[in-house]
Amino acid sequence: MSAISLRRISALALRYLYLLRGSWIRVLELAYWPTVQMILWGFITQYLAGHSDVLNQAAGLLLSGVLLWDVLFRSQLGLSVVFFEELHSRNLGQLFISPLQPLELILALIFISLVRTLIGVGIAVALAIPFYGFNLFTLGPSLIGFFFNLLLMGWAIGLMVAALVLRYGMGAESIAWAAIFALAPLCGIYYPVATLPGWLQPLSWVLPASHVFEGMRAVLLEHTFRLDQLLYALLLNAGYLSLGIGLFLAAVHQARERGSLLQSGE
């Protein structure tokens, strides 16, 4: 394999930034759902705060959960949806006859997913301060670890979804939206993993996000930083991201065998 080229990665990243720059509605859309979620859960928090000991101890529990959940959701969607743009515009064939390598395409998708996540979640995080007096940065330096791990998991799932769509066509596009929500109940976003039935808990612990949300609760409720949880998440993410990259590369190879890169589109 030839060396990875930063020039080619930045060229493709530019293509996605042009798209974002060309439509303020797209930028607005990025921030819209995270903000709506934040507002909704902010009111629920305010209502429950007077009725719940847990929320009395840590009013930011639900809002932190919802904002961090959006990091995972937006990073996955940011990667999958941008990849679908190439299929919708029948541009994938053009990209694969250029010197761009599949791994460079992955890195460009990851970059733009990061940009989209920072815009979308960043605006919601900023608005939570004047709206509810809640600052996500009170999670301290551990926030960086949580954020990074959720991004990694989002990218891993995004790549798996992109691989599925490359293999089975645009009919599988809805998986991009459904995949992450199928995992949501297991991730312990708003409740500890211990709340789940015993038989479901092992499934929950193999998800990096479960360790992140447990770590988040430890910071907010016990004021302790659980390095072990972050390391578990990182280790699991290394496995899932490798799997995601492997599946995507295998899907590209298979598409080359079946000739589907020529006809890729709706």
Add this chain to the structure above:
Amino acid sequence: MTEYAVIRVESLCKHYGSVRAVDGISFSVTPGATCALLGGNGAGKTTTIAMLLGLLLPTSGQIRILGEEVPRHRQRVLPRMNFSSPYMDLPQRLTVAENLTVYARLYGVRRIRERLDILGRDLDIADFFKRPYGSLSAGQKTRVALAKALLNEPEILLLDEPTASLDPDTADRMRRTLTDYQTRSGATLLLASHNMSEVERLCDQVIMLRAGHIVATGAPRELIHRYGRKDMEEVFLDIARGIQSGEVIA
């Protein structure tokens, strides 16, 4: 001594289960030649071009382009070749200039603005540089696709229906752009076309395909003579209908 070929294909096959899209074809194209791949729908032209580009993996056979084995070393040859097809699009919402800039960067073009100015003038597309690609007519899109294919000044240019959707005047200007480019750069052109007068005018070598096999090769004049016809249109019809050269139709 065997003449150096910029494209050398040997026993190339692409099978999809029991369907033999390309079935053991061999040919070579010399530097600076303009070669046409001809054949009816499903003859194997696009499949062959896709394999040359590394977009499709062969079932068996060998491809060497510019001395490199493809698809194994496609990364070494892709920066030196390019492809234009009306059946492959560019991002619709990006402007023409944005699209060309992205591809210029992907191909490592230096002095991008200068290159875009030249292509804008040569292909008469400068007026819609700022328009979204999706808002262009089919003919304008074909010209932009050719501009994209000429961005890196390729040594080998593959073209699928290069003048499809173009009015006769624009098609003529496009053909002139291609011949001017070839004269200036010494590039090799391989094109798939259904426009036989275009083939007669542009090409010095023709490869006729039918059902995945090469059924005839030669210069256009040579084929016209061999089949006893007055032009390539008639030769094409003979071959597409399975009539052998020299066969007389009542």
